[in-house]
Amino acid sequence: MAGRIPQTFIDELMSRVDIVEVIDSRVPLKKAGREYTACCPFHNEKTPSFTVSPNKQFYHCFGCGEHGTAVGFLMEYEHLSFPEAVEELARQVGLEVPYEGPSQSEPQRQRNDSLYDLLAQSDRFYRQQLRQHPQASRAVDYLRQRGLSGEIAAEFGLGFAPPGWDNLQRELGTNSERQQQLVTTGMLIRKDDGKSYDRFRDRIMFPIRDRRGRTIAFGGRILPDIQESGAKAPAAAQGSASAAGGTTAGTHEVVQSGRKLPRKPGAAKYLNSPETPLFHKGQELYGLYEARQALRDIPRLLVVEGYMDVVALAQFDIRYAVATLGTATTQEHLNRLFRITPEVVFCFDGDRAGRDAAWRALNNALPIMREGRQIRFMFLPEGDDPDTRIRAVGKAGFEADIEKALNFSEFFFQHLGKLADTNSIDGRAQLVEQARPLLKLLPPGVFRHMMTEQLARLARLDPAELEALLSRSEQTAKTRAAQGRRPVAHQGGPKPLSPVRIALMRLLYRPELAQAAGEPGRLTELDVPGVKLLVEVLEILQKNPKLNSSALLERWRGTENGSHLEKLATWEPEVTTNESLQQEFRGALAQLDQQRLEHRYDYLLARSNQGELAPEEKRELQELFATLNRDKRQDAVKNRE
Secondary structure, rough: OOOOOOHHHHHHHHHHHOOOHHHHHOOEEEEEEEEEEEEOOOOOOOOOOEEEEEEOOEEEEOOOOOEEEEHHHHHHHHHHHHHHHHHHHHHHHHHOOOOEOOOOEEEEEEHHHHHHHHHHHHHHHHHHHHOOOOOHHHHHHHHHHOOOOOHHHHOOOOOEEOOOHHHHHHHHHHOHHHHHHHHHOOOEEEEEOOOOOOOOOOOEEEEEEOOOOOOOEEEEEEOOOOOOOOOOOOOOOOOOHHHHEOOOOOOEEEEEOOOOEEEEOOOOOOOOOOOOOOOOOOOOOOOHHHHHHHHHOOEEEEEOHHHHHHHHHHHOOOOEEOOOOOOOOOHHHHHHHHHHOEEEEEEEEHHHHHHHHHHHHHHHHHOOOOOOEEEEEEEEEOOOOOHHHHHHHHHHHHHHHHHOEEEEHHHHHHHHHHHOOOOOOHHHHHHHHHHHHHHHHOOHHHHHHHHHHHHHHOOOHHHHHHHHHHHHHHHHHHHHHOOOOOOOOOOOOOOOOHHHHHHHHHHHHHHHHHHOOOOOHHHHHHOOOOOOHHHHHHHHHHHOOOOOOHHHOOOOOHHHHHHHHHHHHOOOOOOOOOOHHHHHHHHHHHHHHHHHHHHHHHHHHHHOOOOEEEEEEHHHHHHHHHHHHHHHHHHHHHOOO
């Protein structure tokens, strides 16, 4: 593959592809009225909430919120890149993808392919060293002492970075270009004098894989009581371990052959690859690829703190553990996990540090929590980690511990309750003040309502009063934003959709409506949110009358407008007749035209008051005055009727 895929080909492809066939061949669908349904392939559910619209060539899950075109489905379901998804769809309909090239992104794609290849070679090198290096027996003995089998080590691709400063560099850095690529991938560290050395030395190596199984980074665990070979580190390398992405775990001891072996003083217990063009710690999770390979259905995912914990749990047939990569759990992490499973369990040490980490995870989860998603918190006995715990109690005992994990609300109120005495008025007021900004982060819905009710019980308040208190600041902000606006008939009810949103939603459902929209350019005079996008959509559809909804959406893939349009595309009309859709669409455009005339009238009137109007502008002002007054009279008659 090379170059850019022409937009005309994407349009042609989307006109031939049937999203129902694409999805049904992978996820069996059932006909349900105008649409097709199934249990969502992106999260675990018992009742189908995944719908496919043949009219819009669009899928949407009401449970997890996933949606998109046939291209987007293949990218998410089969973990394909955009060009790969297009290639697959083209193959299914008997088309050959033409490439115009090279495109602006082609050099970057080629660079990334080279980096992927180099990381794959690094992976093979470390695994080979675990089998063949003269000092590999130390690493093998350590893995055996941790109870890991050869099969599990092979499944997770465990390797060994030998002692020494340039083992990987001598093997793969055969020229200056390759050395620079190794620096880019984080495998080498470059000094100020231009020389470089291996980042990972004398460590058990854990390859970090993306959702397609490609190695994108590494984690390295130091061997206990091991000193690196070589009398002295290269200049600027001393004390570099922590700065290079390592984490120091204080004092740590490992029992081996009846004696305790201390970890090398000053060395990071775990060392991670830095951020690179291929690796972003806030997005990736160690062990997620392996979990999805081992389990077809994943009822829960267990988030632990270390690589070894993930592998050790897999050794005991707990194949649903993942680990963050030296960073706190982000919302992107959680959204990715919830696409796979409805339940996430955080596993932390039971000490102060573990509970603080759990509280940070809870705070990060607040904006994405909603009904259908469950987060729980599991705290291990002091001194235990998942590895030692499961070896002590076995799989059944460990899973019994998981079942005892605190749910989200329990941990939330338990944590806040320790900071406020709910037996006193002052303490209950303090509890409300601490909880209020956190609960406001929750999305509106059943879960937020139930959390508010629980807070009301603890604070001994009426739930309605507390809800009013929590929303007071939000309502104040809305009131201020609405000052100066005309009162509307629906006041107190749901917020009405803007004419722009109504028009776009109808166009995405029935693109041919654009042909009766008139000249789109007239709307550019309006300064209202979304009108520029509406104009662009109308112009594209008028120039390409055969364009369907999915082809239209693909024109904005990866952009903010594309995300906005996909959300609007989830709308389904109650009445789908051409007459009703045309009437709603014309009504939205009529409102925009009315706003346009009012804005123009206000502008000319202001200039008239300053005596700056030309004769033709005076005539225009008079005509606008007559038109707007006529429209008001007609509206008044309609209202009386």
